[in-house]
Amino acid sequence: MNKLKQIISKNFTGFAYFYRHLRYRLFVLLILSLSIGILDGFGLSMFLPLLQMVGDTGSSSSGSLGNLNFLVTALESIGISFTLISVLIIMVLFFSLKGIASFFSYSYRTIIQQFFIRTLRENLIGSFSHVNYKYFVKADAGRAQNAMSGEVERVSRAFQSYTATIENVVLVMVYLSFAFLVDARFALLVAAGGWATNFLYKIIYKKTKTASRKFSKDANLYQGLIIQYVSNFKYLKATALLGDYARQMIRSIRQIEESRRKIGILNAILQAIREPLMILIVSVVILIQTIILQAPLAPILISLLFFYRALTALVSMQNNWNQYLAVSGSMENLVDFQKELVSNREEVGQLNFNALKDNLKIENASFSYANEKILKNLTLQINRGETIAFVGESGGGKTTLVNLLAGLMPVDEGIYLIDGQDRMETNITSFQKRLGYVTQEPVIFNDTIFNNVTFWGERNTHNLHRFNDALKQASIAKFISELPEGDETMLGSNGINLSGGQRQRISIARELYKDIDILILDEATAALDSEAEQMIQMSIEKLKGRYTLLVVAHRLATIRNADRIVLIRQGRIEEVGSFDDLMKKNLAFNKMVELQEL
Numbered sequence: 001m002n003k004l005k006q007i008i009s010k011n012f013t014g015f016a017y018f019y020r021h022l023r024y025r026l027f028v029l030l031i032l033s034l035s036i037g038i039l040d041g042f043g044l045s046m047f048l049p050l051l052q053m054v055g056d057t058g059s060s061s062s063g064s065l066g067n068l069n070f071l072v073t074a075l076e077s078i079g080i081s082f083t084l085i086s087v088l089i090i091m092v093l094f095f096s097l098k099g100i101a102s103f104f105s106y107s108y109r110t111i112i113q114q115f116f117i118r119t120l121r122e123n124l125i126g127s128f129s130h131v132n133y134k135y136f137v138k139a140d141a142g143r144a145q146n147a148m149s150g151e152v153e154r155v156s157r158a159f160q161s162y163t164a165t166i167e168n169v170v171l172v173m174v175y176l177s178f179a180f181l182v183d184a185r186f187a188l189l190v191a192a193g194g195w196a197t198n199f200l201y202k203i204i205y206k207k208t209k210t211a212s213r214k215f216s217k218d219a220n221l222y223q224g225l226i227i228q229y230v231s232n233f234k235y236l237k238a239t240a241l242l243g244d245y246a247r248q249m250i251r252s253i254r255q256i257e258e259s260r261r262k263i264g265i266l267n268a269i270l271q272a273i274r275e276p277l278m279i280l281i282v283s284v285v286i287l288i289q290t291i292i293l294q295a296p297l298a299p300i301l302i303s304l305l306f307f308y309r310a311l312t313a314l315v316s317m318q319n320n321w322n323q324y325l326a327v328s329g330s331m332e333n334l335v336d337f338q339k340e341l342v343s344n345r346e347e348v349g350q351l352n353f354n355a356l357k358d359n360l361k362i363e364n365a366s367f368s369y370a371n372e373k374i375l376k377n378l379t380l381q382i383n384r385g386e387t388i389a390f391v392g393e394s395g396g397g398k399t400t401l402v403n404l405l406a407g408l409m410p411v412d413e414g415i416y417l418i419d420g421q422d423r424m425e426t427n428i429t430s431f432q433k434r435l436g437y438v439t440q441e442p443v444i445f446n447d448t449i450f451n452n453v454t455f456w457g458e459r460n461t462h463n464l465h466r467f468n469d470a471l472k473q474a475s476i477a478k479f480i481s482e483l484p485e486g487d488e489t490m491l492g493s494n495g496i497n498l499s500g501g502q503r504q505r506i507s508i509a510r511e512l513y514k515d516i517d518i519l520i521l522d523e524a525t526a527a528l529d530s531e532a533e534q535m536i537q538m539s540i541e542k543l544k545g546r547y548t549l550l551v552v553a554h555r556l557a558t559i560r561n562a563d564r565i566v567l568i569r570q571g572r573i574e575e576v577g578s579f580d581d582l583m584k585k586n587l588a589f590n591k592m593v594e595l596q597e598l
Helices: 002-011 013-022 025-045 047-052 066-077 084-129 133-138 141-182 184-231 233-238 242-292 297-326 328-343 398-405 428-432 449-454 461-473 477-481 500-513 530-543 579-585 587-595
Strands: 359-369 372-383 387-391 413-418 435-438 518-522 548-552 564-569 572-577
Touching: 013 025, 013 084, 013 141, 013 328, 025 084, 025 141, 025 297, 084 141, 084 328, 141 184, 141 297, 141 328, 184 242, 184 297, 184 328, 242 297, 297 328, 359 398, 372 398, 372 413, 372 548, 372 572, 387 398, 398 518, 398 548, 435 500, 449 461, 449 500, 461 477, 461 500, 500 518, 530 548, 564 579, 564 587, 572 579, 579 587
Parallel strands: 387 548, 387 564, 435 518, 518 548
Antiparallel strands: 359 372, 359 413, 564 572
């Protein structure tokens, strides 16, 4: 069984990929396609006795169907004689049943396509939600966005084309089987004709697959350019670089459209040669059957019906296969992306964390990034309820240390203990649920204030009480109450309708709403003016003692009243103490204070 799975995975990658997501549903689709072909074949077979009916007798020879005579025998065994009326009724019945089967087949294909795309999107979101942070900071944002939006849509088209190809393969096999029963020589001619055209299609398939891979690569690049275009718009606008960047995007667009043009032309070639090839093979078959093989007219006409059906299914299969190849690059890209997400899944311990009871502690901890050691042999204990500030020169490792304390990354050397429990044994998700995080660039969603703070919580009495309490703690309640639409005010993209200080206080309110133990403020006042900084500082003072506060500070005024200040230089902890202690015994800290004129 494992050997069979390996063969299928290696030689039928498309089937293996769709089967992993759909399982038995693919076989149900095959059975429905088979039933359509068989019912259509039986219906077409009824034309032969009609053609062979002679004069006004209104009856047909029981042997008129040749090797399909079993159908006549079966019908006669249940008391149905072969007359004009009975043959017509049987024909209508078969084609009616075919119509019903077609309805179920197309409906079922739509249902499983929706199931497939929904499952694919949910799996991608689930996998991306569980990747480790170290992988994320190195990941290509454009590729991630393209994979979860554009590539999924193209894989949806790949599914349509692939299942249509399977259906046509089944139909070709069914029609060839019926043709073989009517005339074995005819079946061989159809097979020979289909095999002969395969050489031309192979060339087109190869070119299409190459263009598809290039299309996916260019689409990844373009999505990355879009993300940067939007996030850096202010800078590009202020420095008159929008035009230069736009030209870079236009070059990327042209590369994408060139790949799309190549794929379109190759598909156009397939569409253009479809009918001429069909008529050519039909003409050759008629000549061979009538002139060379001296076959009678009636079986030839029925053979042509089967031939036409088989050839139509064959050409449709080739066209659908080429359309599948046109988006197969997207499927390969998505498969690789999914594997990447799985291989970089974050390791989560088994021990749940409920609340911080004692302390956070790192011992002899080191951390490296891209073969460069960022943090070196750090030892630090943070007690519950303390306000700890981290200061030092830019690039010294402050934010990296806070990221480690937040559980975003594990230490490379040493140990990190959460209430005496190893971080690697702790269910880090349960720990992070008790943690708030406010960055220099506050996270604001394009929605109402209420939804931003409650994270789309239900608007009930309990949540409203928590919401209003969080606003008061963040010193933003008065401002919101004075807005015309109150907490239903839309904040716009990234909080464009608010000042920097207001955005920060709403971010703080969101973290306080969550019922946390630890609040991290990473350069939360660095981008604010003096008045806004003072407001945030007042908010922090209100929270002191109620939460364990970890404050990364560039402006030292915000951490003057911290319980302890940790001075970090070149990835090492140089000094730990109160503001006054560090002023007395550390020249580097003293100089930092003097430069800020505090």
